[in-house]
Structure formats: C-alpha cells, structure tokens
Amino acid sequence: MATSSDEMNTKLSYRRFEEGDDQWGSWTDKIFNEDNSHKCPTYVNKTPPCQGSCPSGEDIRGWLAIVREQEKPSEGVEWQEYAFRRSTDANPFPSMMGRVCPAPCQDGCNRNEVEDFVGINSVEMYIGDTALANGYKFEAGASTGKKVAIIGGGPAGMAAAYQLRRKGHAVTIFESLSDLGGMMRFGIPNYRIPRDKLGSEVQRILDMGDVEVKLNTRVGKDISVEEIEKGHDAILWAIGCWTGRGLFVDNWDETPNCVTGVDYLKAFNEGRMKATGTKVVCVGGGDTSIDVVSVARRLGHVEGTDELPEAIVLDDAAEHGSITTVPSDVTLTSLFPIDNMTAAEHEVKDALHEGVTILDEVMPVEIVRDAAGRATGLKIAKCTMEDGRPSPVDGTEQVIEADIIVSAIGQGGDMAGLEDYANDHNLIDADKHYQVPNKAGHFVAGDIVRPHLLTTAIGQASIAADSIDDYLDDGTVNTRRPKVDVHHFDLEDKLEEAGLSPDDFDPNTTGEGDMRGTFLGNWAIHNYEDRSYAEIIKNDELFLGHFEFHERNHRKEEVPSSDEVLGHFHERLICLEEERAQDEAKRCMSCGMCFECDNCVIYCPQDAVYRVKKTEATTGRYVATDYSRCIGCHICADVCPTGYIKMGMGE
Structure with a gap:
C-alpha cells in the first residue's frame, strides 16, 4: 500500500531512512549464536555534534536535558537556574547568543537525520531571558591576588573577564569606545540585540567584583603597553576588528x-x-x-x-x-x-x-x-x-x-600604535594556547586573531583564560588541550554533586583485598568510559528508528513587510514560552549520553541490564550490567537510541 502524501509531508522521518533500516535481523542468531562473545556492554560518553560544532563549546546536550527536567539539579536549586549555570559554564551571554548566533550547532545536530534540527538557539534564548528576569548572578572565585589587563570590552574581552573572575583573578578592561559590548553593541542593530538585555548581561559580569573598567581609553595612544605591563601580571588582547x-x-x-x-x-x-x-x-x-x-x-x-x-x-x-x-x-x-x-x-x-x-x-x-x-x-x-x-x-x-x-x-584590525604586535594581515598571531608568540605574558582572543563569529571569540576567550591561569600559576603554559576542546560533562563531578562519589580504595584497609575485577564494590566508576575529550558521536552510532516525528517549536517573529519596515526598530524575535521551550528540549536525542529510555533494560534477554537504585542513580548512571548474566548478545547496544552503550568490555 502506498504511503499517503499527507503522511510523507508530516512525518518527515519517512523519507530519511534507507530501505531496510527499519527491519531487524534474527534475534535468535544474536542470542544463541553470539553468546560466546567476550564483549559485554560498557557505557561510553562521547561529545554530541551540536557541542562539537559550537565554537564556544557549550554543553548543549546537558542544558537541554536540564530544561526537559531529565537531569535533576541539586536540592533547593530550580531547574531554570541549573540550566543557566550549565549553559554559562562556557558562555556568559545566553540571551545574546540565543538571538544572534548563526547556530552551527543546529547544522551539526544529528536530529537532522530524523526530520529537523533541535531549536537550540530558541531554548538558549529562553534560558538567558529567564535568568535576567529572575536576577541570577555569577560568582567569583577566591582571590588569587593576581591582576590581568584585558584590552577590549567586546564579546572576547568580557567572556575572558568572566572566566578569569571565576578563577579568582582581578581584571582591568581597557575599552577604546564609549561603552562595553564591542560588536554586540556597536556592530549589531538593536532590533536583533535589545540593548537593555545586553546591558544586563554585561553588568552581571561587572557585578562579580574586582572588574575595573576604563572606557574611551585606546591602548597605544592614551596609555602605553609598558604602563599596562607594570600594573598587571598578564595581558589579553581582545581588540576586535574595526576596520x-x-x-x-x-x-x-x-x-x-x-x-x-x-x-x-x-x-x-x-x-x-x-x-x-x-x-x-x-x-x-x-x-x-x-x-x-x-x-x-x-x-x-x-x-x-x-x-x-x-x-x-x-x-x-x-x-x-x-x-x-x-x-x-x-x-x-x-x-x-x-x-x-x-x-x-x-x-x-x-x-x-x-x-x-x-x-x-x-x-x-x-x-x-x-x-x-x-x-x-x-x-x-x-x-x-x-x-x-x-x-x-x-x-x-x-x-x-x-x-x-x-x-x-x-574587516581587519586597527593596529595603529601597536605595530609591534601586528602580523602581515594587521592581526595578532596566536599559538594553540592563544599566547602571543615571543611576547611572554601576552595572550590574544577574538576577531583580532581571525574575524569570525561572536561565539568563536567567546570560545577562544575561555581557552585563553585557562592559559592565563596556568601562566599566573608557574609562568608557563604546558597544558595539553583535548582533541575535542569543549566544556565537557564530567560524571565524577556529577556524582560528587549528588553525594555519590566512589569510595577511596585501599587494599590494605578495606579488608576485601585486591578487587580490581569487581563490579560490586563502590571504589570506582565501573563499566564507564569517557571519550568525550577525543570523539564526537555520529548519527550512524544512534538507533534513529527510536525517534518519532516531533515538530520543531518555532519562535514567533515579528518581521515587518516592505510597507511596515520604515521606523520598525523593536525586536523581531519572540521568546518561547516555558512549556514550548521544554517541549523543544525533549526533541534532543541526547547523542552519546543515556537519557533514561529503558530500552536496554526492556530488551535484554538475560535481565543482565538493570536500573541503578534511585538512591544511587544520576545522569550517566541510570543503568548498569550484571556481567555474571551477560552473554554478549549486543541487543542492548543495538536498541540504545543515543549510542551510549558500546560492546567494549573484555577488550
């Protein structure tokens, strides 16, 4: 029977599967003929392609899980604030980026292989606007007594100030223009970036304390580099490209x-x-x-x-x-x-x-x-x-x-008065740690490295802040950057937050002897591997057939017609309501991380896969395997929608 045109037009996943992708082979063969496999399931965290495509490396999968209330916050913390904290670990401007980022994350989203990408930008805008409405603040780290000069108060400079204050370093921002915000304020029109919300997101960083601001101050003209060096322990160049x-x-x-x-x-x-x-x-x-x-x-x-x-x-x-x-x-x-x-x-x-x-x-x-x-x-x-x-x-x-x-x-850089730092393209060179070569204590981030997206500048600022932190610690920057350089979900941190950290193991005091082969003792995170620092999970590792058609929740837009556009300067985008933001977050396929669907528990023929006790469970620790029952049939890995289960134990 032919598929109706109505079904083909509304259930887009119909057209996204190759012939036979929805058919299973013989489970009898899997269970009885493959039960001699030495491989058993392990749980492998990989980076989803949305995050891998995000230049600022946001834990997108993580904050979407929080918005849909699958990942639970600590007791006494609202999920809205918890999502804000997770989002801003990488990027302090969720309200702005949710509006103007061109969203390479959405281009990379594996849900494109089902019907349509997850509206990541729209949910991020909801997180950012809710945070402003609720007055959420940032917290600074304990003071280190160190002070960093940041040349430029645009997205890179302000993001670096935020990350450095989290690490406890004081900062001074030298801005040549009359206000902070850089291209967000002076390059993007107000109907795309509301100035009140931009001002609030900038102020939230200033409110962290120990952030001195010098406006209308051009370094190389109004103040020399040598003067700045004398009063600061490191310098970050984030001057942008204004030519x-x-x-x-x-x-x-x-x-x-x-x-x-x-x-x-x-x-x-x-x-x-x-x-x-x-x-x-x-x-x-x-x-x-x-x-x-x-x-x-x-x-x-x-x-x-x-x-x-x-x-x-x-x-x-x-x-x-x-x-x-x-x-x-x-x-x-x-x-x-x-x-x-x-x-x-x-x-x-x-x-x-x-x-x-x-x-x-x-x-x-x-x-x-x-x-x-x-x-x-x-x-x-x-x-x-x-x-x-x-x-x-x-x-x-x-x-x-x-x-x-x-x-x-x-566009390019304006390096007048700073010619000693300019390369042949009138930009500033950077190494992989965003140090300025042959300029000890000088770092660089943002468009002045290479003009690109706002979120690229923010991502570079985060790496530069890490490098500055290393430099201020011992005068060197030797940290090896991971292959996938983003803000990763860390199961150990999550277990600690939930009060479920593994016990210390000492064979001399536990009375149990050498228990390296056990999966019963609570001395390690068993049958888990974190590959997020090295691998991005592709759509062919997922069981896409699990996901039904779920139409994207589009933000409403107030776009004037040609007859209405004259003088139309109020914002075009309208933020999603809470219910629709949560529904959109539910479209996330949680690539590379368990989202608690129970498929592996339901389909395991040996009852080897089981739910972890609620008192011991958290994100990434929802199920475990009894290896005394497991026969290596692979079914749990086959039916795992997110690709979190891999047949790897024993290798």
Missing part, C-alpha cells in the same frame, strides 16, 4: 560616498545616524551586509535634503537631529547564489520580506562617478567562480543607481 574592507575596484578610497559596513553600522548603533541615502547599494552576502540593508530599509531618507548620506558615517562627531524619513531603495549584491550566501538563511528571508532587492551571482566591476568624483552608481556583472575567485561574464554588465555604496566584504 572595514573596501571593494577591490578602482577609485574606492577616493570616492567620498563609498563607506564600509563596519563604519555604517557603528554610526547607526551609536545613535548618530537616523537617515541614509535615497538609493543604497551594499556589496556582501554575510550577516554584516544583511544588517546594513535591513538598517537602511528601517532608516529611510529625508526628501529634499542637501545633506550627504555618508556625512555622519565618516564624521563621528556629527549627528542627525529630529527628522522625518521616507523609504529608501536598497539593493544587496552577492558573489554567491542566494541559497549559498554566508548570512543566516532566516536573515536573508527577512531582508527580502522587508523589501530589500538581492542580486546574486554578481560582482562589482566599476564605481560610476560624476564630475565631482561622487558615486552615482555601481556597475556589476554576472560572475563565475574560478579557484575561489570571481570572474566577470562579458556582456552581462548593468549599473545600479546609488547615492551611497557600502562594502561589507570583511
């Missing part, structure tokens, strides 16, 4: 109404620019270019004015007063097809809905200028990509009229 890259066409630098996306967004986010050009053209394709064109559609232009549209962008002392605007014509060009643009897919769709024209697979070839040297248009042509470089197609040229052209094709 936009111009188009690779003639006369870019000489044309006054050609500006970079970095400068354009900074003028808007500082509150100075309240209107733009009549016809705006932006060249890009990434998230910055989407922000530029979306801002331009919201600002509009002033009819009948003689004011130059680039004036305020290029003059940080200038500011618009009270004005009335009308919509601007806004065009975005991209080298790549619209489906392959690097900007987040939903941001591209929102821009189109807001009235932005997107021309894809085209390249700029010439700035069209008038007699005064001002741009009146941008000549573009269809292009093909050859060895990663665009090549124009003859005969496809066209001119897009423009009174301001914005380049959003990348």
Whole structure:
C-alpha cells in the first residue's frame, strides 16, 4: 500500500531512512549464536555534534536535558537556574547568543537525520531571558591576588573577564569606545540585540567584583603597553576588528560616498545616524551586509535634503537631529547564489520580506562617478567562480543607481600604535594556547586573531583564560588541550554533586583485598568510559528508528513587510514560552549520553541490564550490567537510541 502524501509531508522521518533500516535481523542468531562473545556492554560518553560544532563549546546536550527536567539539579536549586549555570559554564551571554548566533550547532545536530534540527538557539534564548528576569548572578572565585589587563570590552574581552573572575583573578578592561559590548553593541542593530538585555548581561559580569573598567581609553595612544605591563601580571588582547574592507575596484578610497559596513553600522548603533541615502547599494552576502540593508530599509531618507548620506558615517562627531524619513531603495549584491550566501538563511528571508532587492551571482566591476568624483552608481556583472575567485561574464554588465555604496566584504584590525604586535594581515598571531608568540605574558582572543563569529571569540576567550591561569600559576603554559576542546560533562563531578562519589580504595584497609575485577564494590566508576575529550558521536552510532516525528517549536517573529519596515526598530524575535521551550528540549536525542529510555533494560534477554537504585542513580548512571548474566548478545547496544552503550568490555 502506498504511503499517503499527507503522511510523507508530516512525518518527515519517512523519507530519511534507507530501505531496510527499519527491519531487524534474527534475534535468535544474536542470542544463541553470539553468546560466546567476550564483549559485554560498557557505557561510553562521547561529545554530541551540536557541542562539537559550537565554537564556544557549550554543553548543549546537558542544558537541554536540564530544561526537559531529565537531569535533576541539586536540592533547593530550580531547574531554570541549573540550566543557566550549565549553559554559562562556557558562555556568559545566553540571551545574546540565543538571538544572534548563526547556530552551527543546529547544522551539526544529528536530529537532522530524523526530520529537523533541535531549536537550540530558541531554548538558549529562553534560558538567558529567564535568568535576567529572575536576577541570577555569577560568582567569583577566591582571590588569587593576581591582576590581568584585558584590552577590549567586546564579546572576547568580557567572556575572558568572566572566566578569569571565576578563577579568582582581578581584571582591568581597557575599552577604546564609549561603552562595553564591542560588536554586540556597536556592530549589531538593536532590533536583533535589545540593548537593555545586553546591558544586563554585561553588568552581571561587572557585578562579580574586582572588574575595573576604563572606557574611551585606546591602548597605544592614551596609555602605553609598558604602563599596562607594570600594573598587571598578564595581558589579553581582545581588540576586535574595526576596520572595514573596501571593494577591490578602482577609485574606492577616493570616492567620498563609498563607506564600509563596519563604519555604517557603528554610526547607526551609536545613535548618530537616523537617515541614509535615497538609493543604497551594499556589496556582501554575510550577516554584516544583511544588517546594513535591513538598517537602511528601517532608516529611510529625508526628501529634499542637501545633506550627504555618508556625512555622519565618516564624521563621528556629527549627528542627525529630529527628522522625518521616507523609504529608501536598497539593493544587496552577492558573489554567491542566494541559497549559498554566508548570512543566516532566516536573515536573508527577512531582508527580502522587508523589501530589500538581492542580486546574486554578481560582482562589482566599476564605481560610476560624476564630475565631482561622487558615486552615482555601481556597475556589476554576472560572475563565475574560478579557484575561489570571481570572474566577470562579458556582456552581462548593468549599473545600479546609488547615492551611497557600502562594502561589507570583511574587516581587519586597527593596529595603529601597536605595530609591534601586528602580523602581515594587521592581526595578532596566536599559538594553540592563544599566547602571543615571543611576547611572554601576552595572550590574544577574538576577531583580532581571525574575524569570525561572536561565539568563536567567546570560545577562544575561555581557552585563553585557562592559559592565563596556568601562566599566573608557574609562568608557563604546558597544558595539553583535548582533541575535542569543549566544556565537557564530567560524571565524577556529577556524582560528587549528588553525594555519590566512589569510595577511596585501599587494599590494605578495606579488608576485601585486591578487587580490581569487581563490579560490586563502590571504589570506582565501573563499566564507564569517557571519550568525550577525543570523539564526537555520529548519527550512524544512534538507533534513529527510536525517534518519532516531533515538530520543531518555532519562535514567533515579528518581521515587518516592505510597507511596515520604515521606523520598525523593536525586536523581531519572540521568546518561547516555558512549556514550548521544554517541549523543544525533549526533541534532543541526547547523542552519546543515556537519557533514561529503558530500552536496554526492556530488551535484554538475560535481565543482565538493570536500573541503578534511585538512591544511587544520576545522569550517566541510570543503568548498569550484571556481567555474571551477560552473554554478549549486543541487543542492548543495538536498541540504545543515543549510542551510549558500546560492546567494549573484555577488550
């Protein structure tokens, strides 16, 4: 009987399995013909691909388990706070990252092989907003008497300050701009990052104490590196990249109404620019270019004015007063097809809905200028990509009229006054521990290493903080980083939290002698192996047939139409309600960690797999195996949805 089209369209997992994947072989053979196997089950923790894909290494699987109330907090702690603590072990900005991170974790999610990824961002936003509403605070570690200078108060600098304060080190933040937040404040528009919530997440770090802040202070100009070195035990460079890259066409630098996306967004986010050009053209394709064109559609232009549209962008002392605007014509060009643009897919769709024209697979070839040297248009042509470089197609040229052209094709560092630290790309070199080579006591993190995502900067800051901690301890950084360098779930820590730590073993005092072969004594974590530091679990290690269709809980969005976008600056994303956040967390397949489904207990033909007593159980210790009963039939491993059970004992 043919499957109905309704079922195929609503049960997406129907189309995700290869023929035969839903059929079992002979269990008789497994039980009776394989009972001579020397292998028995062991419980193996691996890193899930969501976490492995997260540049800041959040324990995503862990905090999703807490949100769905499968992993229980300590007595007296609400699950909302417990999820917040687990999330912020890696990243102190859950409210911000839940909004603007392009979510490589969701691209890596194994649930994509069933029907659709888990909405990780939406649950993280719920965790972050709930934490702000409930006033959760961070705690600093016991003071070490050491002090670290952090140059730059953006995501990398603030994340490093947070991690260093947790370790007990005092910090001084030197920020060249008028406020903290970096690109989160001065690079991303307020309708994507609400300034009140950003301010609260930054303040929560400052409230840890022993965080001194020096705003409007540029190192290398207002204060020398030598002065900072004298008053601090280590220095972290987190200055970001605030120099936009111009188009690779003639006369870019000489044309006054050609500006970079970095400068354009900074003028808007500082509150100075309240209107733009009549016809705006932006060249890009990434998230910055989407922000530029979306801002331009919201600002509009002033009819009948003689004011130059680039004036305020290029003059940080200038500011618009009270004005009335009308919509601007806004065009975005991209080298790549619209489906392959690097900007987040939903941001591209929102821009189109807001009235932005997107021309894809085209390249700029010439700035069209008038007699005064001002741009009146941008000549573009269809292009093909050859060895990663665009090549124009003859005969496809066209001119897009423009009174301001914005380049959003990348950014670099501003190393004026810091030339001794700059490499050939005007960035700062870093080793694997994020030390600055040949500069003892100097470390670096964030875009100034290599421009990338906010969450990448936060992840680098965490590693740099570990390295600084090692350096402050004995003057060296020799810690070996794990192959999978993330914030791992630690079963020993979980057992300690639950009051279930293994007993100390001493064969001379226990009266039991040498018990290395036992699984009954409580002197070790038996039949468990932690491979999370070395391996990421793939979808072919899971029993995907266990998971039924479960539609994703989409966040609501208030995206204005092209007729509504002018002046529309309130937030687009609407946070999930608690019930829907918990339901979304239940879609997590807990890859590489037991989520207490009971399959192994139910299907074991020998009753060898059993539930651990409730008084002795915790996450990762829900079931165990009686090896005197186990015959090595592998069924428990076959039916384990999460791939937590491996047939490894005896090897």
